[in-house]
Amino acid sequence: MPEIRPTAAAGELPPVPDHLTIPQFMLDSGYVDTLRPKRPGHGPFLIDDASGRKVSLDELRDRTQALANVLSSVYSIGEEDVVLVFSRNHLDYPVVLWATHRLGGIVSPANPDFNHSELEYQLKATQAKLLIIHPEAVEAATTAAKTFGLPTDRILVLDVDNVKPPKSLVNINSLIKKGSEMKPVPERILKPGEGKTKLALLSFSSGTTGRPKAVAIPHTSLIANVLQVATHSRLQDESIKWEDRRYRPGDVCIGVLPLYHIYGLVFNLHFMLYCSIDLVIVPKFNFEAMLKSVVRHRITHLIIVPPQAILLCKHPAMKKYKLDTVRTIMTGAAPLSDEVNQMLFKLFPDAHIGQGYGMTETCTVVSLWPITRKRGQSGSAGELIPGVIARVLKPDGTLGGYNEIGELMVKVPSAALAYYNNPQATKETFIDGWVRTGDEVRITPDGELWIVDRLKEIMKVRGFQVAPSELEGTLLDHPDVSDVCVVGIPDDYSGEVPLAFVVLSADAAARVKKTPAALEDARASIINHIRDNKIAYKHLAGGVEFMESIPKTASGKLLRRVLRDKAKELRKGSTTTRAKL
Structure with missing residues (x-):
């Protein structure tokens, strides 16, 4: 073969090495290898883009241990507990990851632009015990946590200059300061070979x-x-x-x-x-x-x-x-x-x-x-x-x-x-x-x-995966949609963008037959339905096309390739709507 x-x-x-955790490998494993470049001093540094503040590996190590102390003693994070991180890039992002790993916990990173329903889905799928968020994400986080059943005191917020979260939420810096004064908690030590099965992410x-x-x-x-x-x-x-x-x-x-x-x-x-x-x-x-x-x-x-x-x-x-x-x-x-x-x-x-x-x-x-x-x-x-x-x-x-x-x-x-x-x-x-x-x-x-x-159905929009079936499920919740197939169409900027082929419901079709202008109202409503329920890169930037029926195989499977070809024909000579980063 x-x-x-x-x-x-x-x-x-x-x-x-299959006996090390990620923070041990990155920070303090003592793993001697011939690959890692040597650098004098305290480098490398994480550098905050706006302020220029530098954080060395030594400081990252100290902050990681301090946060681990608090996550263990105050929040009881331990073996196999999931910490969901709902944040934009931040100097303490790796600190949160590595502190959780020190305790045997698992980290689930989430897209900070998710709306509350998308975040709730990830909370349920992972059964997260703790939610650590960027202060700009407070509204979506608290709404999702409430629906999921996660108490507000299990939401921690990262510190960002000039952005003040609600006083009800505890900030990470205060916890790290508290943890630095505590006795270090033991870190999770792996047995030989255990690193191959011990979940990190x-x-x-x-x-x-x-x-x-x-x-x-x-x-x-x-x-x-x-x-x-x-x-x-x-x-x-x-x-x-x-x-x-x-x-x-x-x-x-x-x-x-x-x-x-x-x-x-x-x-x-x-x-x-x-x-x-x-x-x-x-x-x-x-x-x-x-x-x-x-x-x-x-x-x-x-x-x-x-x-x-x-x-x-x-x-x-x-x-x-x-x-x-x-x-x-x-x-x-x-x-x-x-x-x-x-x-x-x-x-x-x-x-x-x-x-x-x-x-x-x-x-x-x-x-x-x-x-x-x-x-x-x-x-x-x-x-x-x-x-x-x-x-x-x-x-x-x-x-x-x-x-x-x-x-x-x-x-x-x-x-x-x-x-x-x-x-x-x-x-x-x-x-x-x-x-x-x-x-x-x-x-x-x-x-x-x-x-x-x-070969797979997944679209790649600006490098992000978009599943047509996910958008189709959301579109079928719209009262004007009786059947739908979503395909990706080429786009110079995004690589490809989603386009929906839609069969109108009987009521919507009757409205359109009576008032042809209602077709554009239906189109706008369908596009807005995705915009209201999904993150920006999943929006229907390729538009909506109406059909009498969706082509399918005898067993009922969508003939997505047929509609991809049709979409390319429809878009020849035209420019798709460009989603912006």
């Missing part, structure tokens, strides 16, 4: 279909992925000239990717700190503000998604800023077009520029552009990184070799264990140690991975 492995040039993965993904599911990620998976990328990147290879090394101690990376997302959490936070690279924490993305941050902090590394790359190429504000410090640009979460790649290459002629591929289910990175080339090949997702074994499952069920097209299946040391409390979805995706990605690919003999198409 053909198995495709990384080329020898990708490097050999060293033994992955419940990160949400739509998988290959359906509503978002909690991906159960153990400690060793995140540690393994950091070491995989470090090996691929040849961090300590002295045969590479200093100016040609991709990740160097003392470099400065922008932390604009949301830390609740697996890409931001693993690669942007943990890997960059592992590389002894300073990380500038940006709470919320604004393009021109990001350009100012690049200049102010002398940013060397941009870890971004395709819509941000497009802005780098096309936004008029680029003319106002000199970005000569930038030496590495990585994009992920969705493919980047050849046109944008070429524009980036021209704008940053001396920078390392390339793409990567990964999933929440693989605890992020599966492939990256080769360290031996500054520029990744346009359209390529890079080469398989050390530790990855790939299969290409052809439509006829046989396994393909090089340059044959089929669904990508991977076996990786960073794989998640399962979908939490969802055995059916687990059975469909996690198969005998392999992860079915739902992506149609081909792999060339030089180890390069090329994404051909997505």
Whole structure:
């Protein structure tokens, strides 16, 4: 049975420690390895974008222990208890994660732009015992917590300058101050091999279909992925000239990717700190503000998604800023077009520029552009990184070799264990140690991975997963909708955006027949229904099209591919509504 492995040039993965928690590995494990770059002093630092405040690893270690003391003694957080973090990027985001891990607890990061119903769904799915929030999220958090049955005294709020939360909520800084005066609580010590099964994260993904599911990620998976990328990147290879090394101690990376997302959490936070690279924490993305941050902090590394790359190429504000410090640009979460790649290459002629591929289910990175080339090949997702074994499952069920097209299946040391409390979805995706990605690919003999198409139904909007079935379920709650199918349509900025094909209910159809103008009222009402119930990137930016009936198979399955083709025909020569970041 053909198995495709990384080329020898990708490097050999060293033994992955399976007895360490994530904070032990990052802060104080004493794990001696040849990969981690050494840096004198207290670096790397987390840096607050607005104020410039620096937090060293020593301070992060102290704050983590202090918060762990309080979470244990006051809130009784311990083995397998879930702490849900509902916040924008913040200097104390890793402190909350690592303090929970110190106690044997599990962290579930949530999108801070969720409305109360979306947050309530995640609270129920994880059965969270504690909710830690950004002060801007108070209204949604308290509403969701009340419905879920979580008392207000189980909601803690992160400290943000000039934003005052209600006095009824306890702030994290006061707890850390209290905890620093307490006797340190014992940390969770893992037995050899336990790190492979001891849960650290419940990160949400739509998988290959359906509503978002909690991906159960153990400690060793995140540690393994950091070491995989470090090996691929040849961090300590002295045969590479200093100016040609991709990740160097003392470099400065922008932390604009949301830390609740697996890409931001693993690669942007943990890997960059592992590389002894300073990380500038940006709470919320604004393009021109990001350009100012690049200049102010002398940013060397941009870890971004395709819509941000497009802005780098096309936004008029680029003319106002000199970005000569930038030496590495990585994009992920969705493919980047050849046109944008070429524009980036021209704008940053001396920078390392390339793409990567990964999933929440693989605890992020599966492939990256080769360290031996500054520029990744346009359209390529890079080469398989050390530790990855790939299969290409052809439509006829046989396994393909090089340059044959089929669904990508991977076996990786960073794989998640399962979908939490969802055995059916687990059975469909996690198969005998392999992860079915739902992506149609081909792999060339030089180890390069090329994404051909997505077999799964999930759309990628600005790098975020959107499940058509989730939107369809919401739309069927609208009184004017009797049947619906949602598809993604191409969009230059967002990659793709949702479009809904709708069959009107009998009452709505009668109104339209009597008053044709009522059709546009129905369209607006349907679009607003999603806007009122879903986060912004799930809005129907592709619009609504009305049909007499939705095409289906004899067994009743939606013929989504037929409607995707129809949507492309309808949109030829027109421009979709562009959602804004």
